[in-house]
Amino acid sequence: MSDDSETADGGSEPAAPGDDLAWETTDTRIDYSCPGFDIRMDDVRLPDETESDFHYVDEPAAVVVLPLTPDGDVVVIDEWRQAVGRTNRGLPAGGTEPDDDDDYAAAARRELAEETGHEAEAVEPLVTVEPANGIANSVHHYFVARGCEPSADQNLDFNESIRPTTVGYDDLERAVLAGEVRDARTVLGVLYYELAGE
Amino acid sequence: MSDDSETADGGSEPAAPGDDLAWETTDTRIDYSCPGFDIRMDDVRLPDETESDFHYVDEPAAVVVLPLTPDGDVVVIDEWRQAVGRTNRGLPAGGTEPDDDDDYAAAARRELAEETGHEAEAVEPLVTVEPANGIANSVHHYFVARGCEPSADQNLDFNESIRPTTVGYDDLERAVLAGEVRDARTVLGVLYYELAGE
Numbered sequence: 001m002s003d004d005s006e007t008a009d010g011g012s013e014p015a016a017p018g019d020d021l022a023w024e025t026t027d028t029r030i031d032y033s034c035p036g037f038d039i040r041m042d043d044v045r046l047p048d049e050t051e052s053d054f055h056y057v058d059e060p061a062a063v064v065v066l067p068l069t070p071d072g073d074v075v076v077i078d079e080w081r082q083a084v085g086r087t088n089r090g091l092p093a094g095g096t097e098p099d100d101d102d103d104y105a106a107a108a109r110r111e112l113a114e115e116t117g118h119e120a121e122a123v124e125p126l127v128t129v130e131p132a133n134g135i136a137n138s139v140h141h142y143f144v145a146r147g148c149e150p151s152a153d154q155n156l157d158f159n160e161s162i163r164p165t166t167v168g169y170d171d172l173e174r175a176v177l178a179g180e181v182r183d184a185r186t187v188l189g190v191l192y193y194e195l196a197g198e
Numbered sequence: 199m200s201d202d203s204e205t206a207d208g209g210s211e212p213a214a215p216g217d218d219l220a221w222e223t224t225d226t227r228i229d230y231s232c233p234g235f236d237i238r239m240d241d242v243r244l245p246d247e248t249e250s251d252f253h254y255v256d257e258p259a260a261v262v263v264l265p266l267t268p269d270g271d272v273v274v275i276d277e278w279r280q281a282v283g284r285t286n287r288g289l290p291a292g293g294t295e296p297d298d299d300d301d302y303a304a305a306a307r308r309e310l311a312e313e314t315g316h317e318a319e320a321v322e323p324l325v326t327v328e329p330a331n332g333i334a335n336s337v338h339h340y341f342v343a344r345g346c347e348p349s350a351d352q353n354l355d356f357n358e359s360i361r362p363t364t365v366g367y368d369d370l371e372r373a374v375l376a377g378e379v380r381d382a383r384t385v386l387g388v389l390y391y392e393l394a395g396e
Contacts, residue, residue, distance in 0.1 A: 021278040021285050021359040032230045034237065034253035036333055039230065042280060052357055055232035056281035057255060057333065080219040081331045082240060083254035087219050088331060129382035132330045133279045133286060135234055135255065140382070159250055161219040177394045184327035184338070184386055191389035196375045 020047055023054075031055060040137075057136035063108040064093040066126065066189045067118055067145040073166045075116050075148055076186075080161040090186040092116050092164075093140070108143040116164040117154040121147025127192050131184065142189055144197060218245060221252075229253060238335075255334035261306040262291040262338050264324065264387045265316055265346040271364045273314050273346055274384075278359040288384040290314050290362075291338070306341040314362035315352040319345025325390050329382065340387055342395060 024045040031041035040058040045051055067075040074091075081088045094111035096104065105123045112118055126142040156162055175181050176190045222243040229239035238256040243249055265273040272289075279286045292309035294302065303321045310316055324340040354360055373379050374388045 019278075019285050021276060021361060023278055023280055023359065025280075025283075031232070032237065034229070034239070036253055039232065039237065041232070044280060046357060047359055050356065054280040054357070055234055059333070078219060080217075080221055081328075082221055082223075082242060082252040083333065083335045084328055084331045084337075085223075087217050088328075093332075127377050127385070128380065129385055130279075130282055130286075130380050131382045132334065132336065133282045133381060134291075135257070135281065135334075135336075136330065137281045138330065138333075139282075139380075158248070159244060159252070161221065161245055163219060179325050179394075182326065182328050182337075183331060184329045184382065187325070187327055187390070188382055188386045191393055192385070194393065195389060196377075 022047070026051075030058070037136075057132075057138065059136065059138055060095045060097070061102075061104070061139040061141060062093055062095045063104050063111055064091050064140050064142045064185050064189055065108045065112050065123075065145050066091055066142065066193055067112055067116065067120065067148040068169070069148050069166065072169055074169050074172050075112075075118050075164060075166055076172070077115055078163045078165060084182075088183050089165075089167075089181070090183040091189050093185060104141040105143060108141070108145065112145055112148070113153075114155045115160075115162055116148075117150055118145075118148040118164070119151045120145035121149075126189070126197065129188065140185065142192065144193060220245070224249075228256070235334075255330075255336065257334065257336055258293045258295070259300075259302070259337040259339060260291055260293045261302050261309055262289050262340045262383050262387055263306045263310050263321075263343050264289055264340065264391055265310055265314065265318065265343040266367070267346050267364065270367055272367050272370050273310075273316050273362060273364055274370070275313055276361045276363060282380075286381050287363075287365075287379070288381040289387050291383060302339040303341060306339070306343065310343055310346070311351075312353045313358075313360055314346075315348055316343075316346040316362070317349045318343035319347075324387070324395065327386065338383065340390065342391060 025042045027043040030038045032039040037057050037059040041055050092115040096107045100107045123145045128141050223240045225241040228236045230237035235255050235257040239253050290313040294305045298305045321341050321343050326339050
């Protein structure tokens with residue numbers, strides 16, 4: 001309504017009150033399920049009163065970990081990604097579980113241990129983003145794990161094809177900036193740490 | 199097999215030949231369709247010979263545009279995102295169409311015009327990433343659009359709730375680095391441009 005509903009800097013999220021772009025959700029249901037996620041279908045009313053529906057991936061929040069060793073190297077995983085038909089080198093990550101009770105730092109430690117066999121001295125939140133909010137409700141909580149040492153046993157699900165390895169941080173950043181890393185999760189984690197991490 | 203299958207720097211993609219993490223795809227089909235995307239189901243054979251299947255989102259490649267005005271501001275859009283139930287401030291983007299013939303720069307110009315009503319003097323590729331390769335075959339081609347001026351008519355699909363606006367580049371970068379921007383597409387585009395753009 002009034003000008004003070006605008007944020008001062010204009011760069012962050014738009015103000016929510018009186019949002020004339022908002023859709024009204026009149027009903028919702030799971031329309032399809034598969035082992036990795038569900039598809040949710042919402043009945044919606046658009047701003048112009050049109051009735052429509054919208055389908056999107058419904059999955060639990062996930063954690064993504066940038067694991068740094070005492071030497072400043074990064075623990076990454078080589079992992080088969082069936083959706084894109086190739087082995088991806090990237091940051092360890094995984095979905096949260098009901099028992100996590102939104103303790104994302106604990107989930108980050110668990111995924112780090114399960115996927116790489118490493119334990120961290122400290123785990124700190126980096127940033128939280130929605131990787132694909134046009135088609136999914138996914139939320140990724142990024143963490144920096146410091147002082148990572150190989151001390152846990154790797155513990156994979158039956159269909160995870162993962163090999164941990166260690167790369168130099170500068171090498172990984174150079175590969176990201178050369179456009180050689182296609183995995184957005186890894187690109188975002190490295191760039192965010194480079195610019196906003198301490 | 200031999201050590202020379204490793205890349206020299208270790209930071210980029212792992213070597214493909216003799217990949218012992220790879221799955222074999224024995225059959226594939228569309229298992230579900232909705233207006234935004236399909237779900238593809240692959241029958242697969244894992245490295246240990248286990249037979250299984252894998253489901254993932256199947257959608258066309260998309261373009262993401264970082265549109266800069268002659269004054270160095272950024273043209274962004276406020277857009278309702280039903281999957282996360284909020285209005286998102288972010289970079290214009292959209293799926294490619296069969297007629298694009300993989301001309302992603304042309305697709306970037308089209309999406310910029312349709313979503314923001316702006317035309318660019320020049321469009322340059324920035325980076326190509328997979329936003330969610332654990333659950334989707336999506337590929338996002340990022341472009342920097344320079345010299346953007348309001349000269350085209352906005353032309354939205356019936357269910358697009360979008361309002362274009364202009365923000366200062368420094369304000370947008372500050373919001374990204376303060377963790378105020380949840381849209382990973384925008385975070386990645388701004389950070390990549392900041393570190394790798396000219």
